[in-house]
Amino acid sequence: MDGIVEGEWSAFLAGWGVSSSQEAKVLAEMVVAEPERHDWRVVDAALDRLVCSECGGRLSRGPVGCSACALAHGFRYAAIETDRAGVPWGNEHAIRVNVSVVRRPQVTSANELLARRLLLPLLLVGILPGTEAAQRMSALVKRSPPAQRARLIEQAIEEALRREGERSQTGR
Structure with missing residues (x-):
């Protein structure tokens, strides 16, 4: 990062x-x-x-x-925030915010930090989860037992990657 x-x-x-x-x-x-x-x-x-x-x-x-x-x-x-070519509008802002949060861990909750850290790779490859997906991940963080939290978020991110791959193969 x-x-x-x-x-x-x-x-x-x-x-x-x-x-x-x-x-x-x-x-x-x-x-x-x-x-x-x-x-x-x-x-x-x-x-x-x-x-x-x-x-x-x-x-x-x-x-x-x-x-x-x-x-x-x-x-x-x-500062200037320019979206990269080939990524959805707002992707660069999402990267910027996630980087900012992860680089200042002392000012955020452990749950928020974990979610931002795990979401960053998804953003870096140009995938910007929609509102529904972001809310689902947020709810997952809040309701999951601490010992399972990271794995459940990773699974949600893998699911988002899979859906994105299917979407790009079908052209939708």
């Missing part, structure tokens, strides 16, 4: 001709100051390279209650 962010950051640095860690830090500060001008992956990567003045952790990834990290996290959503 971090590779999604890191690959885009590397390409961004190369595009700017950045050759030193000091230049990369200055560029990260610039990106964070104007997130609306950059791809969300670049903004996330830039945040990872800056230290929070309040908690001392990576900016936006600090503990619950760190106001500077909460503010930086909110600004990450001002």
Whole structure:
């Protein structure tokens, strides 16, 4: 998952001709100051390279209650979000939100984190579950015994993959 962010950051640095860690830090500060001008992956990567003045952790990834990290996290959503070719509208947003949740595990419930983590591969291959499927997975998380939760969500994701494969074979 971090590779999604890191690959885009590397390409961004190369595009700017950045050759030193000091230049990369200055560029990260610039990106964070104007997130609306950059791809969300670049903004996330830039945040990872800056230290929070309040908690001392990576900016936006600090503990619950760190106001500077909460503010930086909110600004990450001002970044540009471009859907990839060949995927349903909204897929990129779903990837972005899931990555955001998984990268900040301390601010969400264990159930939500598990569901987001397990759903991410489905999103990355371009499948965007509909409202009904998402609600079914959410209900599964809430009602399943903890020991069986991960396996049941994996089964629901496998079912969604199977349905998507059948749909693409029939052209519907």
